[in-house]
Amino acid sequence: MREYYTITELTREFGISTRTLRFYEDEGLIAPVRRGRTRLFRPSDRHLVRQILRGKRLGFSIAEIREIIKMYSEPPGEAGQLQAIIATIEEKRGELRQKRRDLEETLDELDQAEEACVERLAELGVNT
């Protein structure tokens, strides 16, 4: 496990721009350490980037991703806060399940569409 990654290493690995990484830092999603002014990304930062991009692919906004990421971090000390986090987790879980239903439905409809195309092709094959 490497200790540090440079910003361009991560841009290449994830196919994103330096602007994007700086933007995520501005948004408080990641906090790479500095040597002088230069950012050094630790494996944990790299993992956060991975989680951010995953969230993006699922259609979550930066604000939502921030919320999700916050929940992965160490749980706080206070009981009330813990309850609150658990409630938020429940909520996100609900959203994800909705997305899963959406996903399965869409996959089904794509299957049907493909079948229709294949049938149509068969017809053409016969008629030609």
Place this chain on the structure above:
Amino acid sequence: MREYYTITELTREFGISTRTLRFYEDEGLIAPVRRGRTRLFRPSDRHLVRQILRGKRLGFSIAEIREIIKMYSEPPGEAGQLQAIIATIEEKRGELRQKRRDLEETLDELDQAEEACVERLAELGVNT
């Protein structure tokens, strides 16, 4: 099955604004018929709206949704076009499968986060 829905009926059913529906019409995603200037939405339009919102929840852009919707419609006559559609369906299926992996991973991490919270709560319960 009702023959027509008014625009406000659909806004209420789906929790979106008239502006949004008109926007989708401008974008060519739906094409409600008119009585005078008033839009009348058929069940098929309503179903399209359902599909659009599903696409949105999955993080697809309007352009992508347009692409997906086009594939649900009747397959065209020409073999080359049919092949092209099938290829696009394959591609979308790939994206959806990636999303599904992302989704499962996120659900797993949320589970872990919740467990951590529950444990922490148990500790607090013991210590108090």
Place this chain on the structure above:
DNA sequence: GGAAGAATTGACTTTTACGTAAAAGTCATG
């Protein structure tokens, strides 16, 4: 037949998530 209540159009605004360009600092290598 006139007032109230929907709908419509068009223009302008907003938010999100970066893109892009300028100007300057950093650092390894020849």
Place this chain on the structure above:
DNA sequence: CATGACTTTTACGTAAAAGTCAATTCTTCC
């Protein structure tokens, strides 16, 4: 030490997806 590849900050720009608002135009209902 200078060259070139990277990086940084600052600041303005932009595309997508609506929101908002104003001015009209239908309806319809009493």
